[in-house]
Amino acid sequence: MTGPIVVVAETERDRPAPVTLEMMALARDMAGPGARDIHLLALGDRPEALAGELATLVEASSVWAVQAPELGRFHSEMVRQAVRAMALDLAPDYLLAAQTLEGMDVFPSLAPQMGASVVTAVEAFRSTPRGPLFQRAVLGGKVMEWVDPGTPPVILTIQPGAFSARPAPPQPSPVRVRRLVLSSGRTTPLPILAPPDDAAPLTEADVVVAAGRGIGKQENLALIERLANLFPRSAVAGSRPICDLGWLPYSRQVGQTGQTVTPRLYFACGISGARQHTLGMRGSGFVAAISIDPSAPIFLEADVGVVEDLVTFLPVLFEEYNGMKNDAGAD
Numbered sequence: 001m002t003g004p005i006v007v008v009a010e011t012e013r014d015r016p017a018p019v020t021l022e023m024m025a026l027a028r029d030m031a032g033p034g035a036r037d038i039h040l041l042a043l044g045d046r047p048e049a050l051a052g053e054l055a056t057l058v059e060a061s062s063v064w065a066v067q068a069p070e071l072g073r074f075h076s077e078m079v080r081q082a083v084r085a086m087a088l089d090l091a092p093d094y095l096l097a098a099q100t101l102e103g104m105d106v107f108p109s110l111a112p113q114m115g116a117s118v119v120t121a122v123e124a125f126r127s128t129p130r131g132p133l134f135q136r137a138v139l140g141g142k143v144m145e146w147v148d149p150g151t152p153p154v155i156l157t158i159q160p161g162a163f164s165a166r167p168a169p170p171q172p173s174p175v176r177v178r179r180l181v182l183s184s185g186r187t188t189p190l191p192i193l194a195p196p197d198d199a200a201p202l203t204e205a206d207v208v209v210a211a212g213r214g215i216g217k218q219e220n221l222a223l224i225e226r227l228a229n230l231f232p233r234s235a236v237a238g239s240r241p242i243c244d245l246g247w248l249p250y251s252r253q254v255g256q257t258g259q260t261v262t263p264r265l266y267f268a269c270g271i272s273g274a275r276q277h278t279l280g281m282r283g284s285g286f287v288a289a290i291s292i293d294p295s296a297p298i299f300l301e302a303d304v305g306v307v308e309d310l311v312t313f314l315p316v317l318f319e320e321y322n323g324m325k326n327d328a329g330a331d
């Protein structure tokens with residue numbers, strides 16, 4: 001008899017995050033046709049609405065509304081306790097959670113408590129006669145490895161954007177409620193401060209214009225902002241070096257340790273296209289890239305590539321655009 005797969009839902013502003021649906025699609029692929037139960041856990045102090053919404057989005061044996069007052073905001077000790085309590089009851093073979101900052105905080109450290117092996121940042125899955133194999137990047141993304149996690153239980157943290165969500169089921173999945181009593185932790189979370197950035201959230205922009213180290217100096221961000229201003233519903237973003245330099249706040253960083261964005265149009269300006277960056281933007285509809293290096297990997301992601309110094313190219317682009325606008329106005 002095979003044990004179930006348990007998926008821990010990830011949320012964004014109390015709504016299901018896309019990675020939750022992606023993890024459920026992976027769980028379905030791992031389960032095969034009807035061979036294993038799949039349980040989805042929605043954690044919170046009032047998780048019923050979230051569980052109800054998830055039940056309409058994914059096909060699960062049960063969507064569990066896991067309730068405890070301490071789960072009202074992220075507190076890694078409490079999440080670990082809650083998931084462990086559910087795992088003791090459900091005895092999963094596989095426990096899936098998102099490879100987010102919170103997921104990285106909670107789940108690898110849950111593995112020793114559950115006597116589980118752990119594979120982090122999973123990007124692909126293959127079923128073999130010996131059991132499932134999971135792919136992850138190592139050496140900063142330069143090498144991909146396949147991992148055989150061995151005998152269950154296994155904890156997997158799943159890279160957002162790596163798997164495709166499935167369509168919603170015709171019937172909602174059953175919802176069940178579990179109220180937990182958690183013991184007080186040894187740590188107390190401090191209030192979460194809003195980032196010092198009042199710009200529109202990156203994830204809601206139709207057009208994202210991203211600056212990389214190739215912009216050279218902070219003053220050249222003005223070119224990036226000017227390009228963004230040509231479009232309604234646009235936002236300026238950056239690669240990690242730009243945020244590390246303090247030229248943009250971290251809330252604007254795109255990539256593995258930043259935001260995952262899926263705009264209709266993504267401009268990569270002076271970005272080489274390291275895998276840690278492209279993981280955060282490869283769901284974009286159309287990608288335009290500008291780099292002086294014709295062999296930059298960003299061009300593998302790009303629909304349109306410009307091999308040019310952006311400090312020369314962008315002013316020419318603005319001039320052309322203004323000329324076209326004036327011509328259109330004169331007609």
Ligand SMILES: Cc1cc2nc3c(=O)[nH]c(=O)nc-3n(C[C@H](O)[C@H](O)[C@H](O)COP(=O)(O)OP(=O)(O)OC[C@H]3O[C@@H](n4cnc5c(N)ncnc54)[C@H](O)[C@@H]3O)c2cc1C
Pocket residue numbers: 140211212213214215216238239240241242253254255256257258259269270271272273274275276277280290291292293296308309310311
């Ligand atoms: C665990 C981990 C997590 C990470 N997470 C992230 C993440 O979330 N997001 C992220 O972005 N990175 C992340 N990184 C860093 C990542 O590996 C890269 O170092 C980073 O993305 C490189 O940023 P870049 O492309 O701006 O700079 P570079 O790699 O230096 O690329 C600059 C590009 O600009 C070009 N260029 C130079 N001058 C000009 C010019 N005048 N005009 C046009 N082009 C020019 C260059 O030819 C080059 O292609 C992470 C790394 C690790 C190890």
